[in-house]
Amino acid sequence: MPPKKPTPPPPAREATAPPPAGHPPGQGHAAIPTDVHILWINAGLSCDGDSVSVTAATLPSIEDVVLQGIPGLPKVHMHNPVLATEVGEEFLAPFRAAARGELGAPYVLVVEGSIPNEKVKAEGYWAGWGEDADTRQPILTCDWIDQLAPGAVAAIAIGTCAAYGGIHAMAGNPTGCMGLADYLGWEWRSAAGLPVINVPGCPVQPDNFMETVTYLLYQVAGMAPMIPLDSMLRPTWLFGKTVHEGCDRAGYYEQSDFASEYGSPKCLVRLGCWGPVVNCNVPKRGWMDGVGGCPNVGGICMACTMPGFPDKFMPFMDEPPGSSVSVAMGKPYGRIIRTLRGITNAGVNRETKWRHTGDRLTTGYQETVPISN
Numbered sequence: 574m575p576p577k578k579p580t581p582p583p584p585a586r587e588a589t590a591p592p593p594a595g596h597p598p599g600q601g602h603a604a605i606p607t608d609v610h611i612l613w614i615n616a617g618l619s620c621d622g623d624s625v626s627v628t629a630a631t632l633p634s635i636e637d638v639v640l641q642g643i644p645g646l647p648k649v650h651m652h653n654p655v656l657a658t659e660v661g662e663e664f665l666a667p668f669r670a671a672a673r674g675e676l677g678a679p680y681v682l683v684v685e686g687s688i689p690n691e692k693v694k695a696e697g698y699w700a701g702w703g704e705d706a707d708t709r710q711p712i713l714t715c716d717w718i719d720q721l722a723p724g725a726v727a728a729i730a731i732g733t734c735a736a737y738g739g740i741h742a743m744a745g746n747p748t749g750c751m752g753l754a755d756y757l758g759w760e761w762r763s764a765a766g767l768p769v770i771n772v773p774g775c776p777v778q779p780d781n782f783m784e785t786v787t788y789l790l791y792q793v794a795g796m797a798p799m800i801p802l803d804s805m806l807r808p809t810w811l812f813g814k815t816v817h818e819g820c821d822r823a824g825y826y827e828q829s830d831f832a833s834e835y836g837s838p839k840c841l842v843r844l845g846c847w848g849p850v851v852n853c854n855v856p857k858r859g860w861m862d863g864v865g866g867c868p869n870v871g872g873i874c875m876a877c878t879m880p881g882f883p884d885k886f887m888p889f890m891d892e893p894p895g896s897s898v899s900v901a902m903g904k905p906y907g908r909i910i911r912t913l914r915g916i917t918n919a920g921v922n923r924e925t926k927w928r929h930t931g932d933r934l935t936t937g938y939q940e941t942v943p944i945s946n
């Protein structure tokens with residue numbers, strides 16, 4: 574049974590003032606940081622899948638970032654409980670220091686997992702992290718966020734749970750959980766003037782996250798403009814296109830050639846793929862080091878990056894309602910186009926007729942006659 578009265582972390586003093594993010598270099602702001610901390614709380618409602626996923630990043634890898642393999646970045650101190658070698662109080666020390674305003678360097682707050690509503694129950698708690706030294710009670714996850722968010726130069730919600738609530742927030746859940754922007758407010762701004770940055774995915778595509786972190790580190794260092802985000806606070810260059818627009822199977826869709834069972838190379842829309850209306854770059858980018866990418870490798874897109882996930886896309890294996898209309902409209906066109914392309918394909922699969930061993934040149938070549946004066 575969970576303890577009854579969890580206590581909040583020690584009160585925060587004013588956080589170390591970060592430099593203005595996005596400030597161009599050489600225009601006079603006081604301090605471009607040499608060190609930046611990444612304080613990564615994975616104590617929302619989650620499976621830790623985003624922490625695990627990011628270990629597969631290659632563009633850039635975690636190692637590239639923390640070992641200063643990328644020119645121009647400040648020195649990065651990554652504090653993630655899945656990746657750390659420290660445990661217990663030694664691991665928590667930078668979090669406690671940041672909550673007191675004594676970390677001594679700017680920090681990026683990364684939140685993994687959805688944030689429960691601790692007000693919707695009479696006793697106990699939904700999620701906590703670390704222990705209050707005086708009361709020996711857990712410190713609530715949302716209290717950590719309350720303490721750390723105001724001083725962060727940027728706050729990133731990693732994965733769909735932290736971004737929009739995800740699976741834990743689906744209909745019928747008892748926790749009332751939500752995404753980071755729901756919790757802090759969609760108008761919330763970090764100490765450097767940034768809104769919450771959402772990098773959704775269940776789990777997050779590893780390079781999408783590391784690329785976003787790298788962008789923000791350059792921004793903190795004054796070497797990049799304000800990160801471009803869409804209305805759902807996603808980096809636009811990562812989430813501006815649909816799955817369908819990058820899918821290896823899109824050619825089949827275009828000529829209305831649909832799979833009726835798994836194992837087929839054809840378009841999966843009739844098996845439940847939501848790719849045409851889902852913002853995600855995974856089919857283009859692949860999953861690990863360019864390999865994989867849901868529909869590319871045989872799985873339907875179940876829309877795991879989307880704010881409406883999962884409720885708006887269930888039951889997962891049913892054909893999406895809108896697709897039956899586009900499939901029906903495309904059928905006659907697809908039949909004609911496939912037939913015509915089949916004929917053309919057979920034609921261009923034959924060699925031209927003048928490649929033979931006979932004694933006549935049949936290429937149509939005409940010898941040029943020299944012009945005489």
Ligand code: SF4
Pocket residue numbers: 816817818820821822823824826839840841842846847848849868874
């Ligand atoms: S499998 Fe999905 S994403 Fe790919 S072409 Fe078909 S509908 Fe589009």
Ligand code: SF4
Pocket residue numbers: 774775816851852853854855856866867868873874875876877878879
């Ligand atoms: S392709 Fe679809 S299921 Fe796969 S990661 Fe993207 S949104 Fe999620």
